[in-house]
Amino acid sequence: MNVVVCIKQVPDTTEVRIDPVTNTLVREGVPSIINPFDENAIEEGIRLVEKHGGKVTVITMGPPQAEEALRRALSMGADEAVLISSRAFAGGDTWATSYVLSRAIRKLGDFDLVLCGKQAFDGDTAQVGPGVAEQLGIPQATYVIEVEIDGKRMRARRVLEDRYEVIEMRLPALITVVKQINEPRHPRLKNVMAAKKKAIPVWGPDDIEADPSLCGLDGSPTNVVRTFLPERHHEGEMLQGDTEAVVTRLVGKLHKLELV
Amino acid sequence: MPMVIDASKCTGCLLCVRVCPYAGIEVEEKTPSLTESCTYCGACVAACKFDALKLERPPKEQTDTSLYRGLWVLAEHNGERLASVTLELLGEGQKLAQRIGEPVSLALLGHNVEHLIPRAAEAGADKVYLVQHEVLKDYRTGPYTDVICGLVERFKPEIVLYGATSQGRDLASRVAARVNAGLTADCTGLDIDPEDRLLKQTRPAFGGNIMATILCRHARPQMATVRPKVMRKGDPRVGATAEVTDVPVNLDEKAVLTKIVEIIREQRRAVNLAEAAIIVSGGRGIRKAENFALIADLADALGGALGASRATVDAGWIPAYHQVGQTGTTVQPKLYVACGISGAIQHLAGMQSSETIVAINIDPHAPIFKVATYGIVGDLFEIVPALTKAIRELS
Numbered sequence: 001m002n003v004v005v006c007i008k009q010v011p012d013t014t015e016v017r018i019d020p021v022t023n024t025l026v027r028e029g030v031p032s033i034i035n036p037f038d039e040n041a042i043e044e045g046i047r048l049v050e051k052h053g054g055k056v057t058v059i060t061m062g063p064p065q066a067e068e069a070l071r072r073a074l075s076m077g078a079d080e081a082v083l084i085s086s087r088a089f090a091g092g093d094t095w096a097t098s099y100v101l102s103r104a105i106r107k108l109g110d111f112d113l114v115l116c117g118k119q120a121f122d123g124d125t126a127q128v129g130p131g132v133a134e135q136l137g138i139p140q141a142t143y144v145i146e147v148e149i150d151g152k153r154m155r156a157r158r159v160l161e162d163r164y165e166v167i168e169m170r171l172p173a174l175i176t177v178v179k180q181i182n183e184p185r186h187p188r189l190k191n192v193m194a195a196k197k198k199a200i201p202v203w204g205p206d207d208i209e210a211d212p213s214l215c216g217l218d219g220s221p222t223n224v225v226r227t228f229l230p231e232r233h234h235e236g237e238m239l240q241g242d243t244e245a246v247v248t249r250l251v252g253k254l255h256k257l258e259l260v
Numbered sequence: 261m262p263m264v265i266d267a268s269k270c271t272g273c274l275l276c277v278r279v280c281p282y283a284g285i286e287v288e289e290k291t292p293s294l295t296e297s298c299t300y301c302g303a304c305v306a307a308c309k310f311d312a313l314k315l316e317r318p319p320k321e322q323t324d325t326s327l328y329r330g331l332w333v334l335a336e337h338n339g340e341r342l343a344s345v346t347l348e349l350l351g352e353g354q355k356l357a358q359r360i361g362e363p364v365s366l367a368l369l370g371h372n373v374e375h376l377i378p379r380a381a382e383a384g385a386d387k388v389y390l391v392q393h394e395v396l397k398d399y400r401t402g403p404y405t406d407v408i409c410g411l412v413e414r415f416k417p418e419i420v421l422y423g424a425t426s427q428g429r430d431l432a433s434r435v436a437a438r439v440n441a442g443l444t445a446d447c448t449g450l451d452i453d454p455e456d457r458l459l460k461q462t463r464p465a466f467g468g469n470i471m472a473t474i475l476c477r478h479a480r481p482q483m484a485t486v487r488p489k490v491m492r493k494g495d496p497r498v499g500a501t502a503e504v505t506d507v508p509v510n511l512d513e514k515a516v517l518t519k520i521v522e523i524i525r526e527q528r529r530a531v532n533l534a535e536a537a538i539i540v541s542g543g544r545g546i547r548k549a550e551n552f553a554l555i556a557d558l559a560d561a562l563g564g565a566l567g568a569s570r571a572t573v574d575a576g577w578i579p580a581y582h583q584v585g586q587t588g589t590t591v592q593p594k595l596y597v598a599c600g601i602s603g604a605i606q607h608l609a610g611m612q613s614s615e616t617i618v619a620i621n622i623d624p625h626a627p628i629f630k631v632a633t634y635g636i637v638g639d640l641f642e643i644v645p646a647l648t649k650a651i652r653e654l655s
Contacts, residue, residue: 063296091300125445134437221442221479
């Protein structure tokens with residue numbers, strides 16, 4: 001089976017600090033990583049191909065340095081990688097990004113399954129996976145914790161707020177995966193070396209036959225018009241005293257707020 | 261190039277470089293330039309005090325926006341009751357729609373769901389577009405998308421709001437891709453300008469470290485998913501009725517690509533952190549799995565849900581669906597009690613918008629105290645049981 005995994009390179013936000021003076025993000029020395037949920041998607045793709053045969057192709061849309069993320073995916077065991085990169089793609093919202101990814105997937109040829117992480121760490125929208133599925137005209141299963149392939153059919157267990165749901169659909173299909181689906185493997189040294197040598201083609205708008213007016217900022221229905229820092233909580237209050245005193249004071253405060 | 265840089269106004273203060281979340285801008289000799297990483301997010305434009313940076317949006321008149329009128333809410337329900345986020349959206353929708361003199365409509369899809377209409381009318385629905393069919397009994401992406409897109413094409417709402425739930429996100433993304441609408445995820449604030457009728461959609465980005473306001477200028481409808489528990493339900497409009505439009509649909513189960521094999525509602529899965537009004541979470545400070553009993557006991561006394569930090573989930577002390585934070589569930593309860601949680605940024609990102617935050621930690625320098633409304637430095641093994649007891653005695 002042909003599996004395509006869409007990934008995104010994101011700043012490692014667990015490492016991001018806020019400058020206490022300027023109240024802005026400190027980016028110096030913040031490493032870029034593969035969006036953690038996308039690592040689960042890569043892992044699942046590799047496992048499925050190990051079981052059913054075929055190949056895993058990993059794609060990302062991003063700046064030239066996103067190649068690092070693709071190299072890591074290759075070193076985990078993906079067979080091929082394509083970088084979709086051009087200034088024409090910059091500034092795209094989820095609509096334009098879905099469009100570009102779907103064009104690239106079509107360009108790759110026949111596929112059975114597209115895998116994505118449930119959402120990206122930096123944007124947190126969870127919109128691109130379903131957007132790609134729609135642009136490709138295939139069914140989707142989001143928030144998947146378990147997937148089984150049987151010939152041309154797929155059975156997926158979805159984890160939702162208050163329930164699990166098991167659904168079945170025909171392939172080709174797209175799934176977005178949650179963290180609990182698997183434990184991503186660490187690349188072996190041998191694979192890291194091999195991945196370094198592998199050629200990664202770079203595709204621009206012409207290569208994927210994309211309409212430039214639908215890509216990047218131009219193709220985005222939504223625009224960010226303002227960014228600002230969130231209002232921080234007003235100065236917090238530290239409750240002092242022995243256990244009995246602090247508990248009494250806290251219960252009093254919560255009672256006043258009608259929380260107890 | 262949509263970014264216009266006026267180097268003559270640059271003072272070389274480097275504020276733009278500092279605010280950029282993507283290392284997308286550099287300044288050399290008072291001359292800013294964009295790097296390959298720029299996403300045109302506009303953070304630098306907002307930060308520049310000297311108007312040296314401007315984002316220019318090309319005009320795009322694709323859609324006659326005047327054809328689109330009215331505000332819609334997409335109903336989420338379980339067949340018996342409307343989800344509380346739907347009621348919240350109807351309440352908020354009323355406030356927004358009044359600013360442009362438009363009615364609020366509820367799109368209600370399902371099977372035998374007319375009984376939900378009176379509650380919807382009370383909560384703020386002036387109109388209901390009712391689509392009933394056996395195929396629509398349980399939510400499935402395909403048929404729901406088809407029906408909604410059909411409604412949008414036919415009735416042309418200018419705004420459509422969805423709950424930012426797994427269902428709402430699954431559906432809205434698909435609809436937006438099909439009808440070429442703008443969609444903003446996970447909004448925490450909505451406003452509307454009566455002049456240009458544009459919906460100002462504010463959402464946290466970058467793990468809640470930056471807020472962004474987003475507009476959809478030309479494409480219609482303007483669509484947004486809105487986090488549960490952010491908007492307030494309006495006062496019930498007692499005795500209100502809604503004008504119901506029955507929309508017949510022609511659906512064939514055989515044509516639906518997705519089959520639901522089973523739905524499992526597990527008792528212990530009913531933690532539903534995203535919807536909880538009160539959450540009590542334990543972190544590494546509880547030392548071992550068994551001690552989650554203490555935290556669960558306090559959660560029980562408060563009538564809240566049990567949460568956990570990533571460290572405890574990674575340690576295998578508690579199942580992952582209890583995890584609060586950026587990699588777990590983002591929550592916004594009325595009360596969040598953090599016990600023995602130091603406050604890693606990915607945890608803070610997932611809970612710092614809670615209304616009231618109580619932090620109990622032995623380390624006075626723990627970052628969690630920076631976001632806490634009330635902080636207690638001390639031993640959670642003493643404080644938590646005492647707190648549980650005091651709350652039980654009160655109620």
